[in-house]
Amino acid sequence: MNGRITTFFEDKGFGFITDENGENRYFHVIKVQNPELIKKNASVTFEPTNNAKGPSAYAVKVQAPSKYITIANERIKISSIKSFNTFTQEVPVKANVDKENTVLSVGLLMNRIRPQTVETPKMMETLRMLSIITFQKGTYTFSEYEIDIDETIKTLKML
Structure with a gap:
């Protein structure tokens, strides 16, 4: 599934992704394959799941920004x-x-x-x-x- 990182708390190691359906999903930095690319508005792919608190994401991969x-x-x-x-x-x-x-x-x-030409503004x-x-x-x-x-x-x- 595709989404975009909307919030990331670097000091706590977790954040939220808005998926392609508009649903907010929790993710933790240990579930991210390339955590060095995590930033707000970054595009991601992930596997959707649910935990005790609601929708979440695992196997998160941040898309490298295009040049x-x-x-x-x-x-x-x-x-x-x-x-x-x-x-x-x-x-x-x-x-x-x-x-x-x-x-x-x-x-x-x-x-x-030849057709007649009429000057029109x-x-x-x-x-x-x-x-x-x-x-x-x-x-x-x-x-x-x-x-x-x-x-x-x-x-x-x-x-």
């Missing part, structure tokens, strides 16, 4: 992230083609007849954007259409 974070299929080395910020940007609204009500002539398809929309800057002067920019910006910022702050 990379993947955002919208971009793999970024965590130690190379210098800063990140959010901003808004005005972008043109993409016009959707009404495929049901579109009438095209053969001449238009063959590019013999471009509609604009405001998008939230996230920019990540690395120490190597690389910049990664993501829009709210690509990622959940609030969740990504929360993850970046925990690194």
